[in-house]
Each structure stands twice: as structure tokens, then as C-alpha cells.
Amino acid sequence: MFATVAGISQRAPVHWSENVTGAAVCFPYVIALDDEFITVHSMLDQQLKQTLPFKEGHILQDFEGRVIVATSKAVYILVPLPLEKQIQDLLASHRVEEALVLAKGARRNIPKEKFQVMYRRVLQQAGFIQFAQLQFLEAKELFRSGQLDVRELISLYPFLLPTSSSFTRSHPPLHEYADLNQLTQGDQEKMAKCKRFLMSYLNEVRSTEVANGYKEDIDTALLKLYAEADHDSLLDLLVTENSCLLTDSAAWLEKHKKYFALGLLYHYNNQDAAAVQLWVNIVNGDIHDSTRSDLYEYVIDFLTYSSDQELVWKYAxxxxxxxxxxxxxxxxxxxxxxxxxxxxxxxxLTCLKKYPDALVKYLEHLVMDRKLQREEYHTHLAVLYLDKVLQQRPSADSMGTEVTEAQAKLRHLLQKSDVYRVRFLMEKVQGASLPMERAILHGKLEEHEKALRILVHELRDIPAAEDYCLWRSEGRDPAYRQQLFHTLLTLYLSPSSSAPELAVAAVDLLNHHAAEFDAAQVLPLLPGSWSVQLLCPFLTGAMRDSVHTRRTAQVALGLAKSENLIYKYDKVRA
Incomplete structure (x- = not known):
């Protein structure tokens, strides 16, 4: 205990009196005799544990495991209390550290299995003592080391264990408290601290081996604590894997008016209809729960991802x-x-007939997003766009932003879609003061001269006329494009078109799109008053194209002649 065989001390010395006349060992204690007292020191921590008045003592000796002390007149045997009784007495006095040291030191004197059971119980008891003193960190470590059945701790808190739980406390009891009210003596601040500790402890152990077999009890208790404390983690618990018992949890959430969380609980238990109905009641104001200010949008998302058609139709x-x-x-x-x-x-679509804005949105989804090529969808959407444009026009002095947006959507659909009923829409736009839309529809009917006449003479929109030629000739052969541009040039140079801006437009068209024209067809149309310099870019391009075409033809002819000579040569040799 005091020194090695080399005479080196490894522990602090035991402080005896100067007149010690005898000493003996009775594990885990060292007993000493002096003139007036018998002192008992622990071998585990070298601390004085007991002092017995004893005068005229002469002998102190360990005899076959018993400590004998004698005077000149009598012989006495010192009988130690059983270790377990000593440990329990220390715990009863709240001397936790001493009890733990003594319990750990008793390992050598107690069979292994019995020691493990005893030591775990001591740790658990010590944990509850620390818990009662609000020493939560120490209590948590003792509970973990002692492998405490977490329900022992939960049972201290009234109503936290599920009503269906069959748990009964350990016997003999691990502590002296009936419940948390007795432990805290009604002190609300202490009670709040104890509840915060339990929240933290349960959250830590719920995913460990400690929770095995008790997950329903742990998660249900945790839900009740979160709901009572209005804790943010309540929602996190319910949207992740959990074992909360539906009956107990639902009643508790309803009691604390946590209706949104109750809906999540229903959803987790595959009761989506009950969940949505509850959320709808909140949105409608029938019950109050301010957990989510965007609950309506949340319900929409929930229904969007729901595979239950009946549920979706019910709340559509x-x-x-x-x-x-x-x-x-x-x-x-x-x-x-x-x-x-x-x-x-x-x-x-049948459902949405009563909701015009929603109907437009859904048709846009079918046509633009899903790209369904069904005539009725495209035509229906175009008609709705057209109706909106016509409704807005009388109330607008000019083309306002909203009208422009509606017309832009209509024009985009008319241009990009090839599925709608063109003649049906043409009848609707006739007389509606929608020249651009009429021009697009004429283009779909291959009535290009009518379309260009609208753009040039009615709208006076030169860029739109040129864009029209590019749009309608996209993906077509060069001859088709050339015909479109030639038609436009003819309109610009028509004798009835005496406006100066059309002459300028004709010059720009020729100079900017020279490659799209056949110079032989264009030159007879040009006014004699136009100078060569005015059309220099066009004429230069036309000459370049003409020379290129002639030379290409000459090369092709030369190659054909060469191939013919080779063929004749091979024929002669054969």
C-alpha cells in the first residue's frame, strides 16, 4: 500500500499519531492503535474514515481475517459492516465520491457478476443524487456508466411515460423521490432546468443502444417535452424517423395547441387525410396555430407531392x-x-373551368412545359389569350404593360405552335383591331402577301416585316426564302406605295439581304432615278454571287469533262 519492494512510496502517506502501537489490514481499510484511539483509514484514498475511543490497548492484530484488539483485561474483535451496507450508508449521506471509490475498490472481494450488478446500481443511485442536486453533467455520466434504464428517469416526470407503458420502477428504489414535484419542492426554475436536462439527455440517447426496446417511451416523452416547452426541435423530431406513439402524442399536441405538429404526426402515421384537414382548418382560421405563416403554400406543396388522387381532388x-x-x-x-x-x-381542365386564371396556367403547363401536341389544348390556350387581350383593350388608352404581356404570349403561341386551328382563330381576330395577330395567322396559311401587306401598310412596321420573312423561311429551302423577300420588295416598290420611308426600306432590304435576291428579277423593278451608288452594296454582292455561280459552274463542267475523258480512256484500253 505504502511502498514498493524497492522502498519507493507510490501514494500519499497515512497520517497516524506518534504513539501507534499496532496496525492491521482489513481490506479496504488499515486499522491503527495508539494510546487513546483506534483509527480506520481507507486504503483507497488514504482518508480517515472512523475513530474509536479505546484506552489501554496493547495488541492490534489480524487473525485469520479478523481484527483482534486487546487490553490487559479483555480481548475484542472488530467486525466491519458489510461493504454494500457501507456503500449505501455513504450514498444516504450523499457522500457520492466516497461511495464510488469504495464500490470500485470492492471488486477484489466480490464475485465478478455480482460486483457488476452491484456497481451499476451504485452508479445509478449516485446519478440520481447528483441529479437531485442539479449536477446534470455528473448525473449524465453516471447514468450512462451505470446503463440506467432511461424509463427510471422519465418516470420522475409526471405524464411523460405513455399510458400504455408497463414500466415499474426498480425495487428497492434507486432514489427517494415520488416525482419531480417532490424533488424540486415546487420550484418552477428548478423544474424547468430538470426538463431541459431530460430533453438533452433523451435526444442524445435516442439513437444509441440505451434506447433499444424503449424507443417508443423515449420519443413520446421527448415529443411531450418539446411541445410543452414550445421547442423548435418538435418539428425536427416529427419529420424524421421516430417512434412516437400516436394516441398519447396526439392528445398531448392537441392539449398544447400544436396543431401543425399534430398534422405532421398524422402524416408520419400514414393518416394524410387527417393531416390535411387539420392544416386546412388552421388556414381557414377555425383553429389557431402560428407555427407556419406560409401554411397554405405548405399544404399546396404537400398535395403536389401526394400520390393519393382522392385526397388531391378533395382539396383542389x-x-x-x-x-x-x-x-x-x-x-x-x-x-x-x-x-x-x-x-x-x-x-x-374540367375542374378548372370555374377558375380562368388557373385554367390558363394549366394549359400553359400542358403546351409549354409538357409540350403536348394536341390541337384542342393549343387552340383553347390561344382563345383564352385572345379573350384576355380583347377584355383589356377597351379599358386601356394605349397598350399598357398588362395588355402587352397578354399579346406577347398570344403572338408567341401563334408563331411557335403548328397545332392550333388557324382558320378558327382567324375568324375571331377579324375586325378585332389585331393586325399583328392577323399577319401571323395569314403566314400560317401561307398567305404571305396578305401578311406582309398588313405589316407594311397597316402597321408600318418595317423591322417586323423583315423578321416575318426570316421567321417563315426558317428551315425552308433558299428558293422559298427568296420568294418571301421578293414579295416584300415588291410591296415596298409598288406604285401605290409612294411613302418615302418605303423607298428607304427597299434600299436597306436590298443592301442588307443581297444574298436573298435574284438580281435579274430585281433590276427591272427598280426606279430609274436610283443611282448605282445608292445600291452599291447590293450590286457588289450580286456581282460577287454571279461570278461565284459562273465559276462554280465552270469548275463543275471541267470536272465532268475530265471524268468523261477518263471513262473513254478506260473504255478504249478495255
């Missing part, structure tokens, strides 16, 4: 009545594969 009208623009996302933002395999677009 509600969603659209709140906001057509947002509500229609239930149909437009679905995954494409799911949408194709579940919802029939015709059924959705």
Missing part, C-alpha cells in the same frame, strides 16, 4: 378558391412521370 377546389395562381400548382408542379400515370389532363 379549396386550394383554387384561396389562390388560383398558387392552387393550380397542385397539378402543374407534379413529377412528370407521376402526372402522366395518374391525373388525366381532361379531368383537370
Amino acid at each position: 377546389d379549396w386550394a383554387l378558391q384561396k389562390s388560383e395562381e398558387v392552387g393550380v400548382q397542385v397539378f402543374t408542379k407534379r413529377h412528370l412521370e407521376e402526372e402522366q400515370n395518374s391525373f388525366n389532363p381532361d379531368d383537370i
Whole structure:
């Protein structure tokens, strides 16, 4: 205990009196006798544990495991209390450190299995003592080391264990408290600290081996604590994997008016209809829960990703009545594969007849996003665009921003789509003061002269006329494009077109698009008053193209002659 065989001390010395007349060992204690006392020191921490008055003592000796002390008149045997009794007495006096040291030192005197059971219990008891003193860090380590059944701790908190739990506390009990109210003596601040500790402890152990077999009890208790404390982690618990018992948890959440969280609980337990109904009640103001200010948008997203068609149809009208623009996302933002395999677009269109803005959004989704090539969808969308333009025009002194946006969408659809009923739409725009739209429709009918006449003479929109030629000739052969530009030039140079700006437009057209014209057809159309210098870029380009064409033809002719000579030569040799 005091020194090695080399005589080197490895522990602090035991402080005895100067008149020690005898000493003996009774593990884990060293007992000493002096003139007036018998002193007992621990071998584990060298601290004085007990002092017994004893005068006229002459002998102190260890005899076959017993300590004998004698005077000149009598012999006494010192009998130690059982170690477990000593440990429990120390714990009862809240001398936790001493109890733990003694318990750990008892390992050598107790069979291994019995020691492990005893030591775990001591650790658990010590943990509750530290817990009662609000020493939470120490308590947590003792609970972990002692492998505490976490339900022992939860059971201190009233109503946290599920009503279906069959748990009963350890016997004999690990502590002296009936519940948290007794432990804190009604001190609300202490009670709040204890609840915060339990939240932290349960959150740490719920994903460890400590939770094995008790996950329902742990998660349900954690949910109740979060709900009672209005803790942000309540939602995190419910949107991740958990074992919260539905019956207990639902009643508790309802009690604390956590209706949004209750909806998440229903959803986790595959009760989506109950979840959505609860959230709808919150949005409608039937019940109050301010957890999410964007709950309406959340419900829309939830329905969007729901595969339950019956549920979506049940709340589609509600969603659209709140906001057509947002509500229609239930149909437009679905995954494409799911949408194709579940919802029939015709059924959705029937539902949306009462909601014009939503109807437009959904048709745009079908035509622009899904690119469905069905005539009725394209025609219907074009008609809706046209109706909106016509409704807005009378109330606008000029083409306002909103009108321009509507017309831009209409024109884009008319230009890009080849599926809608052109003649049907032409009838609708006739007399509607929509010349640009009429021009586009004439173009779809291959009535290019009519279209260009509208652009040139009605709208006086020279750039639009040139863009029209480029648009309609896109992907067509050069002859088709040449014919379009020639038609436009003819309109510019028509005798009825005496406006100076058209003459300027004709010159610009020739000079900027020289490659699109056949000079032989153009030159007879040009006024005799135009100078060569005015058309220099066009004439230069025409000459270059003519020379290039002639030389290309000569090369082709030469190659053909060479090939013919080779053929004749091979024929003669054969």
C-alpha cells in the first residue's frame, strides 16, 4: 500500500499519531492503535474514515481475517459492516465520491457478476443524487456508466411515460423521490432546468443502444417535452424517423395547441387525410396555430407531392378558391412521370373551368412545359389569350404593360405552335383591331402577301416585316426564302406605295439581304432615278454571287469533262 519492494512510496502517506502501537489490514481499510484511539483509514484514498475511543490497548492484530484488539483485561474483535451496507450508508449521506471509490475498490472481494450488478446500481443511485442536486453533467455520466434504464428517469416526470407503458420502477428504489414535484419542492426554475436536462439527455440517447426496446417511451416523452416547452426541435423530431406513439402524442399536441405538429404526426402515421384537414382548418382560421405563416403554400406543396388522387381532388377546389395562381400548382408542379400515370389532363381542365386564371396556367403547363401536341389544348390556350387581350383593350388608352404581356404570349403561341386551328382563330381576330395577330395567322396559311401587306401598310412596321420573312423561311429551302423577300420588295416598290420611308426600306432590304435576291428579277423593278451608288452594296454582292455561280459552274463542267475523258480512256484500253 505504502511502498514498493524497492522502498519507493507510490501514494500519499497515512497520517497516524506518534504513539501507534499496532496496525492491521482489513481490506479496504488499515486499522491503527495508539494510546487513546483506534483509527480506520481507507486504503483507497488514504482518508480517515472512523475513530474509536479505546484506552489501554496493547495488541492490534489480524487473525485469520479478523481484527483482534486487546487490553490487559479483555480481548475484542472488530467486525466491519458489510461493504454494500457501507456503500449505501455513504450514498444516504450523499457522500457520492466516497461511495464510488469504495464500490470500485470492492471488486477484489466480490464475485465478478455480482460486483457488476452491484456497481451499476451504485452508479445509478449516485446519478440520481447528483441529479437531485442539479449536477446534470455528473448525473449524465453516471447514468450512462451505470446503463440506467432511461424509463427510471422519465418516470420522475409526471405524464411523460405513455399510458400504455408497463414500466415499474426498480425495487428497492434507486432514489427517494415520488416525482419531480417532490424533488424540486415546487420550484418552477428548478423544474424547468430538470426538463431541459431530460430533453438533452433523451435526444442524445435516442439513437444509441440505451434506447433499444424503449424507443417508443423515449420519443413520446421527448415529443411531450418539446411541445410543452414550445421547442423548435418538435418539428425536427416529427419529420424524421421516430417512434412516437400516436394516441398519447396526439392528445398531448392537441392539449398544447400544436396543431401543425399534430398534422405532421398524422402524416408520419400514414393518416394524410387527417393531416390535411387539420392544416386546412388552421388556414381557414377555425383553429389557431402560428407555427407556419406560409401554411397554405405548405399544404399546396404537400398535395403536389401526394400520390393519393382522392385526397388531391378533395382539396383542389379549396386550394383554387384561396389562390388560383398558387392552387393550380397542385397539378402543374407534379413529377412528370407521376402526372402522366395518374391525373388525366381532361379531368383537370374540367375542374378548372370555374377558375380562368388557373385554367390558363394549366394549359400553359400542358403546351409549354409538357409540350403536348394536341390541337384542342393549343387552340383553347390561344382563345383564352385572345379573350384576355380583347377584355383589356377597351379599358386601356394605349397598350399598357398588362395588355402587352397578354399579346406577347398570344403572338408567341401563334408563331411557335403548328397545332392550333388557324382558320378558327382567324375568324375571331377579324375586325378585332389585331393586325399583328392577323399577319401571323395569314403566314400560317401561307398567305404571305396578305401578311406582309398588313405589316407594311397597316402597321408600318418595317423591322417586323423583315423578321416575318426570316421567321417563315426558317428551315425552308433558299428558293422559298427568296420568294418571301421578293414579295416584300415588291410591296415596298409598288406604285401605290409612294411613302418615302418605303423607298428607304427597299434600299436597306436590298443592301442588307443581297444574298436573298435574284438580281435579274430585281433590276427591272427598280426606279430609274436610283443611282448605282445608292445600291452599291447590293450590286457588289450580286456581282460577287454571279461570278461565284459562273465559276462554280465552270469548275463543275471541267470536272465532268475530265471524268468523261477518263471513262473513254478506260473504255478504249478495255
